Amino acid sequence: MMLAADRLFDPDPAQKTAAMDLYALVQGLPIISPHGHVDPSLFSDPERRFENPTELLIQPDHYVLRMLYSQGISYEQLLSKENPRQVWQLFAENFYLFRGTPSGTWMTHELETVFEVNEKLNGDSASRIFDQIEIALLSPAFSPRSLFEKLKIEVLATTDAATDQLKHHETIRSSDWGGRIIPTFRPNAVANINTPGWSKNIQALSEVSNIDVTNHASFIRALEQRRSHFKSLGATATDFSPPSPRAEWLPGKKANSIFQRALKGEVSSRDATRFSAHMVCEMARMSTEDGLVMQLHPGVFRNHNPEVFSSYGADRGFDIPIQSEFTYNLQPLLESFGNHPNFSLLLFTMDESTYARELAPLAGAYPSVKLGPPWWFNDSWNGIRRYFDQVMETAGMYNTVGFNDDTRAFLSIPARHDVWRRAAANWLAGLLVRRVIDRQEAESMVMDLAVGLAKKAYRLA
């Protein structure tokens, strides 16, 4: 066995015992996954199977790919479809690179809990483990739908472009299968007007909405129409990723004149920035009206490595975080809607320096603001610990929203929730042994961190 029962917990015996007791309460609870990037097509066809271990575990996981690339292994080798066993061998030989990383922890968890792999992955064991997984994947027990149930996923939210027709969601919904898979409205590719391919996206928006998008007003109407369609298929939230959290209302005329320039392909960098800032406000306004929870994800320099982007596309590990500023940037938005009873704004960041300084004070005061969990690189063991450390005292736990796995790698969902649940139990055990809370409080809090807060914040109950 690779996975020790007491893994990750702090070593002090009193704290570890308390942590294990708390963890036992939540270890087996269903998984609420309110934000992620799993492909819904996995679940629309009951006969769908995963291919081989390489296509399942390595090639879709840019956390894994970028680490190998950082050590000089080429994307050409890694993404080859010709010899999956060879790619797997290369991965296994270099699996030592993941020592002490969350990807290493998750991968080991997936191998053992899903495929019962009980030996260490390395060059020697690579081929045996490949065989073991490949054989398992042939069985119906390892179909995406079966795994969804086996892994006890209660609800899984995908992330879908505003222009997505949501065919797979419709199919799943109208099938007799009971898995709850819901879309999330993601307007990035139409709301950030300097997105490559923006005009095509607008054309697609016209088509899918049956609204001829020719100006700012019709653009807004089309977005409202799409949000309504997403809602009808179970969506409870949106997910917007502008370059910065800056919010700024533009007068209708101004907004439209920028939109017109964008339609003509004459967008300046300043236009794009201001329009995104305006869309932050518009998305909030729509949320107050239709009740969809608003997630805001700023602060990333996308596709930092043009050579990798042009050869291998997006999501190859080269989205690099940048500094963010929330206090000034969000003020115009919160001036408009911060006290609105129907508005719920979930803030995410990659800039931990904003946790204690800006985000916790905002969440600890505005009724509409809650803090999303540590995200992306930061849902690691220490990343989660730093979040509890820097956020909770000021924001208060009840102004946070539990966990997101935010993953493209379906099998990593339970692994990631397990790390979160252990980290939550460990944090609460720390408060318990320091007498800051009592056992009854700790038990209630660990349940909320595992399931309750996410259900409530995402209006999934």
Added chain:
Amino acid sequence: MMLAADRLFDPDPAQKTAAMDLYALVQGLPIISPHGHVDPSLFSDPERRFENPTELLIQPDHYVLRMLYSQGISYEQLLSKENPRQVWQLFAENFYLFRGTPSGTWMTHELETVFEVNEKLNGDSASRIFDQIEIALLSPAFSPRSLFEKLKIEVLATTDAATDQLKHHETIRSSDWGGRIIPTFRPNAVANINTPGWSKNIQALSEVSNIDVTNHASFIRALEQRRSHFKSLGATATDFSPPSPRAEWLPGKKANSIFQRALKGEVSSRDATRFSAHMVCEMARMSTEDGLVMQLHPGVFRNHNPEVFSSYGADRGFDIPIQSEFTYNLQPLLESFGNHPNFSLLLFTMDESTYARELAPLAGAYPSVKLGPPWWFNDSWNGIRRYFDQVMETAGMYNTVGFNDDTRAFLSIPARHDVWRRAAANWLAGLLVRRVIDRQEAESMVMDLAVGLAKKAYRLA
């Protein structure tokens, strides 16, 4: 009993034992409170009594109010004077929101140590506890003056506007009561020229100083006159909160022309910024002359929520921190006075990213610079731990100034100092069990952190 003797200390038995030994040395020492916002009128009338639990413990404490507001409870309900018992009940039912927060820790400490409340505050116990406190408050033993003595406060500094006549301080000083309560000179409302009501403040400054403030020169003279008056009533320090730590000397003409525009109500945002930067230098210059210690508190966006501000005023939990930069901003000030033997500059921040990067290196080099304690949101258990972690190795403990409670809530003073003393003992115990210091050193250091450093830095000995 709610308060365990070993609360807050790290769980490792060796460290905890060492921490408890060190804490025992300082637990009962008198309290030095060199920076806070308690109302001096509490102490000028010997017959003064606190009202009910709600007016004492909830309504003046914006830490408590903003957390309740963040969960959708309205300020209208919370600030109502009509039915204090009802507000208390509402607070008690929602006291679970404070789990793991410093406000929760402080409140429990106040209830038990001051009022001997030994049961948990919640909806069931609310009314009983209300009665218990209300009865106590009728007794002379719970008058502000009696509590001041019972809580062993050796000196309490208030914070007072430059235009304050300090009548209560005069009354206290000329009474036969021995409590040492001293003012602190706070020029914010006259030195930040874009303060709402600035002209009125300047008029008040003219009146109180008997100097006709019509230009920059008379403004400076009036401030000097006020500082001198504050000193005569025991003040040893000033407290200036400009928007940023930027320091810039303006030539006299330039400073005066901005001042003249301000008098005419024609202040630009740039004027205000430059004038505040100039006043940072002027305040320092005055300190080198009159020996008042200069406290600098930059980096806050005040009254971030205009709706709450217009209905319920300032100090409602919506002052939100912002990023600060000290290295460049303070250089002109330190070029002028950084090596001056009579100058003492205490720096505070809400931006922890500056602790190790800027503040500790500055304090560890300039003889005039010392670091104020973790402040505001950051005087929590973990906030203090992060301060010790990130500041002490580079600045050296002797370039820090002990603790400030910085509170408006009188009864929270001992609770806050208790957390600081425990945190200091715990930090030193950590150094002791790691053999970085020996016991004799730890004992000397814990005494200095509890009392000695504050006395020395604020020239209170």
Added chain:
Amino acid sequence: MMLAADRLFDPDPAQKTAAMDLYALVQGLPIISPHGHVDPSLFSDPERRFENPTELLIQPDHYVLRMLYSQGISYEQLLSKENPRQVWQLFAENFYLFRGTPSGTWMTHELETVFEVNEKLNGDSASRIFDQIEIALLSPAFSPRSLFEKLKIEVLATTDAATDQLKHHETIRSSDWGGRIIPTFRPNAVANINTPGWSKNIQALSEVSNIDVTNHASFIRALEQRRSHFKSLGATATDFSPPSPRAEWLPGKKANSIFQRALKGEVSSRDATRFSAHMVCEMARMSTEDGLVMQLHPGVFRNHNPEVFSSYGADRGFDIPIQSEFTYNLQPLLESFGNHPNFSLLLFTMDESTYARELAPLAGAYPSVKLGPPWWFNDSWNGIRRYFDQVMETAGMYNTVGFNDDTRAFLSIPARHDVWRRAAANWLAGLLVRRVIDRQEAESMVMDLAVGLAKKAYRLA
């Protein structure tokens, strides 16, 4: 004995035992010192001796000096050559200021391990300890060369101006002494065109390179020539410290016109910034051609205290860190060379907020980027712990480069490496008791952190 065998390790018994086991594997390994500021002249003459304790341990160490200065002790007193014993006495009486600081830890380590001083340094013991060291220094066993061997330094890289003739390196290399001391190419004084004395430096560059530096092209040729000379004397790396990590290619004409203005002494602040940014790119380009590893050290405000600078010169504790931004600033550089197989870029920072946000993601993706160790103020016990905490999960340990001591104080080299090795063992022990890695992994990792990563990254094997 002042130094306990288990010093610095975390107190939990399980973790401490594991840490001591891991530390035992690396405690006695040779020291790789690939980046520092020791004077090579110490080693070129076999008869060279250190003077007295004050000139050896206090006066060259600006970490020590600035702490004493920060408490009001003047540089005039501290730097006096007249009575070394008096300076030592003053230092000893104030040695309590270093409690809990890395300088305190290092000094105690040096006194005990090199000079067998077994009593605490203070006013009483000062004179005895002075005698003890002074006598030792007379012995050949305490010559720089002997100490180099005794301290088990396998390789020591110095840092040398681009214009340095490297006479001492030549002498050492052509001697029969086997100590490996290599230069590092540091172009700061010629590449940052607003450096005081720049024209003289350019003249010196012309002379030493035999290339008449009259324009940008000849400047570049001269740098290339110097790099080649450094390489011939064993250099494997360069070390550039621009004000910010900004990289920007200037067209040749533009670069030359700035260079011409610089030659005429007409440099604007904008010119200097852009030229430094251009030199970041040029230095990288040269590295891809000659294989020298590129170190980048941005983010410091040099000589912050003009009064101290004008009286006592540079390196007096007044280089104060500033915020840095790497994601945007480095993109043009990484677009050019980030995927180049021959390029190796080691990034250093004083701005810890960039560790998890920018540096670890960059190092965890680009094959050319590695992270330098915590540097300068941050190679303290807690600074190293924060580095492991914030960097390793995202970057992966194999994208870091082990330790640099970066010191001017020769005797502090083993003390600093000892702290690093203990911190590494303690970090790995933490992962081990949390079951994140197993013992075999921990043993391999601790060896790499102590020696292997530095050798590989600096191409010293």
